[in-house]
Amino acid sequence: MMESLGTIWNLGIKELRSVWHDKVLLIFVLLAFTLIVYTAGSAGSMELHNAPVAVVDEDQTVLSGRVIDSLQQPWFLKPDLVSLSQIDEMLDQGTHTFALVIPEGFERDIRSGKVSSLQLDIDATRMTQAFIGASYIEQIITTEVAEYLETGSSASTLQVELITRVSFNPNLEGTWFGGVMELITEITLISIILTGAALIREREHGTVEHLMVMPVRPFEIMAAKVWANGLVVMLAATLSITIVIQGVLAVPVQGSVLLFLFGALIHLFSTTAIGILIGTVARTMPQFGLLLILTILPLQLLSGGITPRESMPDLVQNIMLAAPTTHFVSMAQAILYRGAGLEVVWPQMLALAGISVVFFSLSLALFRRHLAV
């Protein structure tokens, strides 16, 4: 038992030295957890931000001017005034997502109490911006017109007011979301790459065979890779969340960073095991690269971190319950955004631990069989 622990420790130290030796790799790991997390955070993500609008103002009145001015940053870029004939081209080229046409006699109609119609053309290929932006524009213009009328009839106000409060992120700021989600992505990606590639390197250099003639068990080899590469990722993740996310991006993290890191630790057991699994199946580094893409993309995109889980087909949702990222993302969101404590996220942690055990055993079984040949 003590010997086994000693072996795991010594092999792990060797892994750390290998990572340390490959400076290019090290730099990219650092970049992933700092610069990339930062750019993802500062870019904002899918909420309405700086949407480009083109306006055709055929009315040229005070009211039309007020309507145009009401479309403001940060939601919209300053509207570009164009002529009717230019609209098609602008939408075609994708420079503008929205084109608003204010017809002649707009102000006159409103003043005389007649309903006036504005036309809004939307580039529907930009799904998110198109949908959210349309409802924003509708609301902004309605409010603007109501304010303009002021003295107008009270028919325009409802008897029952809807008071909306957005919890956890009152201004729906993308920075809060993008940075943290990118960190989660990098934790998964880098841990799989580091572990799997370390195994491939050992095989390409013949060192795995060498290990197998020593008093070393497959379990020990695997456990060493898991702890050592997991540690590298944990260190980078800690650095990233404290310095980049809380520091530079100034995201107010609601819950306990320590609890999040503890969850990440459990998560890393399964991702490093996945790395070994791919490393065992792949024969060469290019093959590993391809299998990696095939694994990482669904793990990331279908985890609920990019698009909401409830909008995916049921089958996909159910399959993704077996993926560690699904539980990790929902746990991370609960802790970091909603300030959830252990009493709330324990089911996810339990699921993660269960999945880790399954993946670890599966990898170990495959790895054993692979070495036995």
Place this chain on the structure above:
Amino acid sequence: MAETQNVGMNDAESVARLEAVSHAYGASEALQDINLNVPAGCMVGLIGPDGVGKSTLLGLVAGARKLQQGKLQVLGGDMASSPFRREVSPRIAYMPQGLGGNLYHTLTVDENIGFFADLFGLSGAARTRQIDRLLDATGLLDFRSRPAGKLSGGMKQKLGLCCALIHNPELLILDEPTTGVDPLSRQRFWDLIDTIRRQQPSMSVLVATAYMEEAERYDWLVAMDSGAILATGSPAELKLKTGTETLDDAFIALLPEDRQEFVSGGAGGELQLTKDDGLSEGVPAIEAHNLTLRFGNFTAVKNVSFTIPKGEIFGFLGSNGCGKTTTMKMLTGLLVPSEGEVSLFGSPLDARDLATRQRVGYMSQSFSLYSELTVRQNLELHARLFHLPPETIEPRVDELTQQFGLAEVMEQFAGDLPLGVRQRLSLAVAVVHSPELLILDEPTSGVDPGARNRFWSLLLRLSREDGVTIFISTHFMNEGERCDRISLMHAGEVLACDTPAALVRDAQADNLEAAFMKTLEAVDEEPPGQGDGKVLSADDSSPQGHRAFSLRRLMAYARRESRELLRDPVRMAFAFIGSALLMMILGYGITLDVEDLAFAVLDQDQSPESQDYITAVSGSRYFVEQPPISTMAELEQRMVSGELSLALSFPPGFGKDLKSGRSTEIAVWIDGAMPFRGETILGYIQGLHLSYFEDLILRTYGSEPTLSLVSIKTRYRYNQEFRSLDAMVPAVIPILLIFIPAILMALGIVREKELGSITNLYVTPVTRLEFLLGKQLPYIGFSMVSYASLVLLAVFLFDVPIKGSLLTLTVSALLFVTVTTGLGQVISAFASTQIAALAATAIITILPTVQFSGLTEPVSALEGFTALIGLFWPATWFLEICRGVFTKGLTFGDLQHAFLILAAFIPVLTFLSVALLRKQGR
């Protein structure tokens, strides 16, 4: 004028001239102030122990390494000048160290040699004649269609020689060409060289070797030690100068005194081999019965049996690829025999029994230690893995350092060590735990004679004093003679097994080498070359490497890369199935329609009015009702856990107020953790609220209320049904066509660096541009296959029609994959390992493509730095074309600017990759 004349005269008689040449790798100096004139038209040998700078010197002369300091003239020109190197490279041939170092292992013999013929511009009938002649002379004619990786070591070296000689060079540089090659093949190799030299007396040959007996037949020798030259002259001159009988002794005598003992291997010869009487008693160390191992149809080892008593040194001799390594692996448990059994120390071998492994030390043929660890770290790691008591580790490591002469390199990385020193390290590692049984697979291959001497004296001591049983394979006959018993193996079978003396007697030969040759020649299938035919012909190999750009060389690389690609089933399967699978995952999985959101209500009113409102909300397709909430605390808790995306609260008296016309309110909480989702929920609930009351007023008063004077008619263009798939599918194509081609391309280049075949770029006339473009073409073709499968899937499975022209789309895809593979090339310039290339490409391509290329928000909406990334990211422009053609039905004319920008990336990336790629090694 006198000076130029002088130079001219020197050129006539010397093929290479070094003046004050020094070379260093980081802090360690490989060559120090070398001054040397290598005479032309003869066979020049570099001799000396491992790690004295022989390979470095050859690399410099061949142009494979960049000159750091001093002056170097080869074939009359300055090797520091790159125009001259380009001009001279067709006149030089270079075979790097290691078996088949310049070959491509999945390619056949024919394809390998054809590749080199193309690089040197041979064509037509002359090309065929030259190749046939070389293959015939080397006896490889019958193996033309066998992959190089499946040839035996000797045949690999001959093929390497064919490839090197294809252009009839004036200077042939061979770096330890016969290391690891069995005596018979070695003999044939040198016979071939002799034949060529007889036919081409003007050709100069420069060889590095660790075999002193080979050096005897060279014309002129350069004795080297510690990065400096000790002496030069013919073998006879050297022997005369030192007053010694053999070259071995002559070399030792040339050394400074403090190095003599170390290099000679010390007192190795004194320890006499004495037959231990008690040797054969007791349980044998190894017993093997009828071992057979089959790989598919191929029988690698047939019916091998032997018994080895404790303390014996048992030698294993045989040609390359005869099954020695396979047999040894069965003894260690690395391979499980198909038939037969092995007993170690009297009990059947159990591969899982760690206690047995503790008693066995194994050294594999190829270097298999951690190249990224230092010598000390490697030794200490293995000592710990064998569970040596911690306090004994340091003394043990020191002891081994002493024994194996590793003191000077202790802090160097194992990967930076020369071959021979690495072997010494491997051996030190194999004995670190003082095993009872040592299984050594060609441990002295590539090790200099002195070190081998030291090594054998150590083996003898281990065997005689400590009773260690040693099972060793070797290609050196003088080592075979030192074994207690040897077994001759060929083609998986043991031909003879006895003491060396008995074998010599039985074969009626003078010595073991002759006995070995006789026994093997009797059964060998490899036909010897027809020595009499001309090996080379100047008419058939007029090199034309001066041209700055040659399509033939470019295509040679393209063909070779395609073949490697086509023979890799995983990569091929990925082209067809992988990207299609990813598209299905992305297409079906990512939908931006937000639906089925969980909501619950805290109804403090419980009136029909509040119930009516709730029914309206739960009736929409966006929301799904959950059990009601009873307290504010519960509301908080259920929101925090993420169970609810939306919570509604009705105040007490809501229904009463509503009926009596007083104004009242409904409070709503929205989960804003995911901003985009939060926005969408907000939009939904506001819309629902408005339409509910419009409807309520209509039901109550029978008239539609005018809530606002302005109505906005929205038209969703290009995607009227607002279908997520129609928007996603055209966006997925650019994503997949950037990751996969870039990663494969980057790995394709870095792989050559890691496996060593990049040397062919360094020493052949191929230019960097030809190399890069040649390697790029197959990946462009590969990516276009992916593209085709993606488009088919989009149209037929996802039902997303192409509204514009398929041709426009295809042309843009072609431009795009050219750009993305180019991106892979640029990345490969920075990475030296495949893993680094993989990580770098994944990280660099994913983020900008997903975030800044206009996938979700237009690039025009980005700000500052991110906007710049967006503008200078190729995916931005291809995405525009893809969307334009798929959903907007745009034509080439509409998208002209995007095409132009996309095309502009190509020369920029190519220029960058060419500038960043080095044409010489360090």
